[in-house]
Amino acid sequence: MHFSVYRRVALSALFVFTAFSASAQSFTVEQVMSAPFPSDLATDEHGSTIAWVSNSKGERNIWVADGPEFTPRQLTHYTGDNGQEIDSVRLTPDGGTVLYARGTELNDEGRAANPTTEPAQPLQQAWAVPIQGGEPKLLGDMGCGSEDCEDIQISPDGRWALWTAKHRIWIAEIAGKEKAVALTDERGTPQNPKWSPQGDRIAYTLSRGDHAFLAIATVKDGKLVKTGYVAPSVDRDTQPRWSPDGRHVAFMRLPGEQNKLPIIPQTPEPWAIWVADTDATDSTTLKAHEIWHSGAGLRDSLPRFSAGSFHYAAGERIVFDSEQDGWGHLYSIDALRGGQATLLTPGKFEIEDVEMSVDRKTALYSSNQGDIDRRHIWSVAAAGGTPIALTQGETIEWSPAETGDGKMLVCFGSTATTPAMLYRIAGGKRILLSGSLLPKDFPSNKLVTPKQVTFQSEDGLAIHGQLFEPANHNGRGPAVIFVHGGPMRQMLLGFNYRPYYHNAYAENQYLASLGFTVLSVNYRLGIMYGHDFRVAPNGGWRGSSEYKDVVAAAKFLQTLPTIDSKRIGIWGGSYGGLLTALALSRNSDLFAAGVDYHGVHDWSVIFQEDDPTANKAPDYIAARKLAWESSPDASIATWKSPVLLIQGDDDRNVPFNQMVDLVQRLRAANVPFEQIVYPDEIHDFLLWRDWVASYKATAEFLSKQLKPEVRQ
Template structure:
């Protein structure tokens, strides 16, 4: 075992005989990353987060022809995220949250905020206010999260699972009321007088309405299901919400998929009485949407409700009268609707989807519009670029537009799309040197068509070393260009860098991922139910071995999170094919994860599925195949990971050490799952590239 100590020279570009390559790792990662795009309630302003070399700041634009204004002044790569942007009703102020682990599945002990730059001062999750004109500096208001702004200017936020309120100047910060559940999804009534929220409780969730300190909380008619997404009617007299039933409890849910039927309810806000406006079917495909923010429930013009469903195998937009009735599908089929936004007047929906008129658009994203009342969907964008995150404006829509050589910039489409000023990439960004990835397909052993993106080295001849990249999630889709997610933008940059170093790189969209239908995403024996998706990974290597430009004896693999799991699985099951790998914070023992989630005492309450589920989970885990592991591996993990705990890598390292398998490790103190600092990502990518070079280039 060798522990990596990455020195400064390694951090800023690999050295050696190929140092004259046209692309450095620093250049590949110098792109600005854009996220968090939102619009003001009246649609006259938009705001977004722009990150350059780890320095995050917020920008605001007041119209399609206006010069964007930077409204924050942060200057360090300190790993403190900027999230949950929300405008005040008048558009003059913007509120946001700085800090926290907004992607974490587990809270850290003591609810500690991440501290990736090892500051001696404990970081806090803070609510901030910025002037949208940029005339005055942004300032912190209170230690809380998830802001919701009322029409009266009252700011509600969450702290320790309860609702707190604070004034716009940071004064009068206090708990608003007590609820014995854990608060989520706060939504003010249109007039700002009442606050609806989800109260998460043991095994179920319900919706409460707080109307003031002198009034008891009104709970909407409760049931044994999980209620969510409270959405006010324009007149404030009704609330629509989703209700789903969780089905199997305990370990049984890890043995087989069970339909998760759900319904849309409409409640009277004065009495709490609720009635069903629409109900799903009971087949597996009818289950509650499990990606892209759930049902995406909106109350639209014409007293209609809009939502997502994958009942046809493809996640599509539907509408139903708030009074109840049959649902009407608004979008086509054969593609997946992802991000959704409703126009300020409530009559038009904007959405992104992996479809379009260009060849291979199923591996891109474009933005479309459709009327809530129905009709033909209209493309807002088209071509070989990628566009996502629509934010509806008063004169059209804003969106983020990217490509194979550009990580993305904000465009305002009114109706023609134009990139707003001030978003040029740094001069050292190597986008112009990046190759155009190609869509490729092959067959898995069971005959299923698997999709991927191939990065071929420019001008390379002869047989080259090759690398398979497997994404995490797993409900993700890798595209023919940069991703809308920061994690995969970094992965894409590394794949481009590896191609510039002479590797043939194949990014695999394996089963469990999105973009190819509900059935593809939910294989009956996938994940801890049997790991059937591994056949897509080994078949990707067989595809590479069949190519004339690949040396079949020099194929490696790398991936993070679920991709780390699949990397470990590949090395344990097929060291004869995969000659080296980089496993970044992978899950290595499904049964350990189940026990951490569900505990060990359920069997005494009659869970007869426990032993079978744990055994199936174990045989689906990389550690079950460690006896066949021969190839060298680099293990990488942040030791404050709240998604995949570091004990997963500790357990694997112990097994490899005991068996004499060659491995190296890079443990990054204080970093979480999605490495928060640019320097941390650069360290990970540099170590990954260096390791694959040393192992696959003799």
Template structure:
């Protein structure tokens, strides 16, 4: 445990804000829970918790639900724990160690600790009651067969099988061309549905264990995905989209990507379409958590998420087809969706509730699968996410945070008892973090130049100078939303901690939720001429800086900016286009050059290809190096699976050629997500030190 440092009163500096300022180590010492699972029967649950890089499994069982450490991985090698599964009877936990599952290819081995042995991504199992983990084999994305002691998993795009206890070596289950995935066992465990992705098309397949054959379900010139078994195991529902091809369409027009729900009788192989999304941009496949979230529920209903009314909402249809019933009407979004064990209820987290600020929070909701009778289960000022119902249907387990307490697992009796939720594992929060001073951010709104409303959370220090330096924080994604509390995503829990640290150093911090982000409806999420095709969202970043500059408590000459990933891209754009407004910035693994990423003009070009290329040039930070004057710190790990390291190499060279003041921090073998805790602390401290040097120390000299 890292010690919380109580700084002595700095009478010589004259800055009361430094009197009890927490360290970066104290604020980033939060335990981060993930991978919450419940057994299909009984009341057993398991989850993964990352404690400053020490990633382990924890188990709990009713009625006490006391957290118990299940594994003993007490060194930080930066190897993830993902793919956690709990057998139906609750006797076995299966999980994956290694990889970077926030990257485009999560199964790629990563080695952020620069260990001399080659890294691996492997499937393991461990008894729920405790014991040494057992290696099942190299692979990823495990799926435990119901009612049986077998685990299917993926290796090099093929499906393998292993006894859950590792009593025999794994072996290939079958061969199917393409990259196979989305493994879904039938309720009786005798058949396995999967998706075979083949580049420009994909099929739904079913492997039948009784006669060891692969069956293709209604194959077509299409992308088929998201197989879901009917409760009786006789039918499959799946999503179908158009395959690529056809006459080149406009690049800049709103994208229309309609999709449909199909069902098929597995024995007969006959299928039919039971629902079609509208032929509108809003009718495209949702790009929020879980996509369509297709599930074959109870009461002969199929449930899913669609954006076609302007918000990502839950819908259901009869399994035989018909009009979609909107289950969650209102101006809010749903995500983290699950189905109760009896398949009669949908649970989710949503940015809605009785408080006007709930649009910048998450609360748990539940709704019957066949009627729009939604309830908000956890009103208040907290952040509640990832609900999971225990197999006996008696409890809801979820993740809970507040503005000043990081995320912890929590449990509440199935709604109706009136009992309050209780936290699990409070002792995992170090005293240094419990005692660290934190501020409660305030929700704010302001206007961009084109009249679009921009949203944000304002963090303000108490006391100090009348005119304070300020920071605009830009989240990544861009399909994310910063909240009025500790975030449910690990990358953004870290930036929330960093924003609290910056406040402790005397900065006013504005976390800006710019267009392209989630939480504020389709038009905000999918604006025209955004990203590489015009960067219309940059208006929101500039507006955030100008809004800060107009605050009476802010020194308009000392406004900085920082962000990672897409936030790094917008940081670079801000410094290149508006050095007069943004006096310094930190660009963390951002994209800097969209030129060349646009479909080229060819013998059969898109009608607006040339304009798209011109807009990409205007949207690229490298186009503004000539007007870039503010100092910048560039940070990048060179095994980044999300943004090419070359993007920063190219920008650094251009900054050198134009004599732009810059510093760099390169972390060999590290990924996009700071897998090693010491690297996370290194990066956070570097961000704070650079901004403090250029916006506070130079002012005081």
């Protein structure tokens, strides 16, 4: 294990910065980044045992707790900030064993991430560990190039575990001595496998590129007996869901791919819900019928986060997500007869994190209903009724889960000054369960509470933001705009529920502690403000209309009496890196400096790499020209302000060549820039120390360029 030359140089500079600035700040980056981040909350099927992942300064481990006290205890004991992620936490039905995936998916070269540059490539693997403690047992290797391979599924009797990897479904006996073996070996890529309630069959998607079948495999003693297809067609079937009695399977059906469609107009993606009768076991082809289909407009398209909102509820009801009225809402429909869908969550707000109660009669979800820039937990009957707020106030909650005995509700939550932690919900109140895990020197009492602000873009669109104002900010000082990635994200009035933005929120607090006013902007293309805000005209490579909101944010800051309009900077990552680069290249008159984390700089290359068939579109030449004109690279001639560029060279989201190419253009144009490159690091940095180093470098660069200690 060793640091690269790039990493050693970057850190040596940062140590100098830390030494001279420590006395001028109230807390350090390490302190505000020290809280363990919890994720992957899981429950058992019958009891009150819960499990989750805790990432503490890069050390990722499984923690468990038993109700009703829910005293946290560490189950695994991995050590070191080594970049080995833990995902897909699952509890066996009896609550006796925890299963999980450890490691990362493969990149395009077939290699797992190795940010510490180990001599042997780390592998992504499936593991099982007894709930009472003991050494984890290896179930098998998982490595594949898709997040689906992290989806471990446990059979209802708790005997078998399966997952998809390397174009196959793999199966392992949890208590057995043998490692996983391939259950299937067929043409195409299996996805989303789900056990039947009886544990004798598996429903899964078999993708074959331009079409996809729904397959049902009969399994006995860990071996495949036979496989049948459900109403095979030229369309794409996905997301199978078993009925509680195992007699039916619901699934989504999308049209098959069509060649040579124009790509500049945004094309609707209509979809339908089908249900199959699985009792007809005498045939290898099962019949199915459509019970609901969407309209044909953009609002009717399949919601981007719909998979987690698709459930087969009790009473033969299908619960699903749709944006047909302009907002992402839950609906339910009779699974056997179809008919008119019932709107479960009416209003101008949206839903996330949908889970069913143990009895499958109630949907539990997070929402921004009545509190547009936060999240709270709600419930609604699957058959219809008035939604009930289970939490409210100046807090944030997400990932609701009912314990297997149906007696308690747990979730993760945060506030403006306290990071993500585990809570129990009872009587409309939050009961903190993991407060003992918060480091004693975490600076909650030194953090600021951001203000909710709104302002208008030049075309009249209302934009929301969070304004972090430093303490004792007399006179006019510098400001920094933060732009998130995605772009389908929303920043909140507190610590975020996604780890990337939980970190970014901590950095914004740190910048405020140094004397910067920070404005976090929820620009168009983001979520939770309605479909038309998220699917805005001329966005992205089609014209970068969302950049108007970044300019509007800078002009809003200029109206504040505490801001020096000549000292406004900007920072962001991924899509936020793109917007940072657009700001510096198009408006160096507004933005004096910026920090660009792994941003997109040439859309004309990106959309071709994302869709290799794009050059067959009839408007390809016009699209490529439009994509180029929407890119930061197209405005290099007007880029004057200095920039710090940061990226890992094993980035699996934004190709590293986007940064490589930009640097050559900046050099040719004599634009001042600095760079930090992390060899073998990915997009969402795996190493805690790389986040800390990057955030220190960001603060140092912006301080050098904007001088927060100087107020006019």
